[in-house]
Amino acid sequence: MAKPIIGGELAQVLRTGPFSAALHLAIEASGLRLDEIQTRLAEQGIMISQTTLAYWRRGRSRPERPASLLAVGSLEGILGLPADALTAQLGPRRPRGRWLDHQPGTMEMTEVWSDASGLEGLLEDIDTPVHNILQRVSMHDLFVLGPDRTVTTLTTRAVVRATADKVSRSVVVYHNDDGDGGLPTIHPVRNCRIGRARTDAAGKFLVAELIFDRVLGLGDTAVIEYELRFTPGPCADHYHRAFPAETGDYLLQVQFAPEALPARCFRYSRRRENAPDQGLREVWVGTTHGVHVVDRDIAPGLVGLRWEWD
Numbered sequence: 040m041a042k043p044i045i046g047g048e049l050a051q052v053l054r055t056g057p058f059s060a061a062l063h064l065a066i067e068a069s070g071l072r073l074d075e076i077q078t079r080l081a082e083q084g085i086m087i088s089q090t091t092l093a094y095w096r097r098g099r100s101r102p103e104r105p106a107s108l109l110a111v112g113s114l115e116g117i118l119g120l121p122a123d124a125l126t127a128q129l130g131p132r133r134p135r136g137r138w139l140d141h142q143p144g145t146m147e148m149t150e151v152w153s154d155a156s157g158l159e160g161l162l163e164d165i166d167t168p169v170h171n172i173l174q175r176v177s178m179h180d181l182f183v184l185g186p187d188r189t190v191t192t193l194t195t196r197a198v199v200r201a202t203a204d205k206v207s208r209s210v211v212v213y214h215n216d217d218g219d220g221g222l223p224t225i226h227p228v229r230n231c232r233i234g235r236a237r238t239d240a241a242g243k244f245l246v247a248e249l250i251f252d253r254v255l256g257l258g259d260t261a262v263i264e265y266e267l268r269f270t271p272g273p274c275a276d277h278y279h280r281a282f283p284a285e286t287g288d289y290l291l292q293v294q295f296a297p298e299a300l301p302a303r304c305f306r307y308s309r310r311r312e313n314a315p316d317q318g319l320r321e322v323w324v325g326t327t328h329g330v331h332v333v334d335r336d337i338a339p340g341l342v343g344l345r346w347e348w349d
Contacts, residue, residue, distance in 0.1 A: 048204045048257050058128035059098035063172065065118040066096060067205050079117050085110045093163055101129065151281045151341065152214055153313040157239025161246040164237050165210055172203040176260065177288040180280055186296040188274040188348060193267040194228065201255035208234060213245040213267060223267035231263040279343025286337040293344050294329045301346035306332045309341040
């Protein structure tokens with residue numbers, strides 16, 4: 040059994056919740072993997088899958104059935120917590136339904152896209168919770184197109200702040216909504232390295248870990264930069280960034296080749312991929328063949344640019 044580890048951010052979250060954040064921080068403090076926790080529960084006659092534990096940890100679902108509540112009581116002992124430390128976070132049973140354990144200002148990534156059937160399994164495989172522990176201070180995307188009107192690279196720089204102690208990684212999700220051209224490869228540029236990377240069988244989603252160059256303490260920031268590299272595909276006519284959580288600042292730049300400039304460009308935002316455009320306005324391509332938009336206080340949803348070639 041793990042020794043009691045109560046202090047810092049874990050102690051605070053045990054007082055304030057939510058359950059998912061408390062469970063995540065307790066697991067991190069214990070140093071145990073999910074398979075080790077599952078084994079220790081099984082030794083007590085409690086059969087809980089790793090997927091279920093991952094769901095609880097990420098806020099995708101929460102324990103409500105009697106067998107699940109029994110497991111939570113055992114988890115408190117396994118993770119070195121006082122009795123009822125996790126159970127007290129659950130409160131009364133709530134109405135059934137998905138996505139009920141969200142933090143304010145967040146959206147499940149699987150909710151953003153109209154067809155996310157291949158994404159859920161990839162996120163569970165990577166198992167990197169982010170909503171409760173990383174605040175997105177700013178993001179900068181540079182989307183570069185070649186003379187054949189196809190995308191060549193997408194370079195992203197992100198500034199994140201840890202809202203918990205001992206945060207070492209984040210997760211990247213890329214969606215191929217054109218249906219052709221395949222998925223890009225991901226490469227580190229600055230202050231990070233690539234961990235596990237997974238793609239779905241339909242070739243719609245790439246999910247990858249970004250491992251920071253240091254472990255963040257509560258309130259620490261990290262500046263990470265990575266690049267997606269594409270093989271030739273269909274002509275690109277848009278790019279948008281999905282935001283599962285509130286973000287401070289966002290800069291999107293699209294760079295065109297001098298010999299392949301669009302006729303018109305438009306900025307847009309959407310709540311979800313198949314929702315109507317909001318905030319639609321025309322933006323102009325500069326003399327250096329680029330266009331950009333800057334937004335602040337981004338709500339969960341999509342922000343992007345689209346263009347017409349002729």
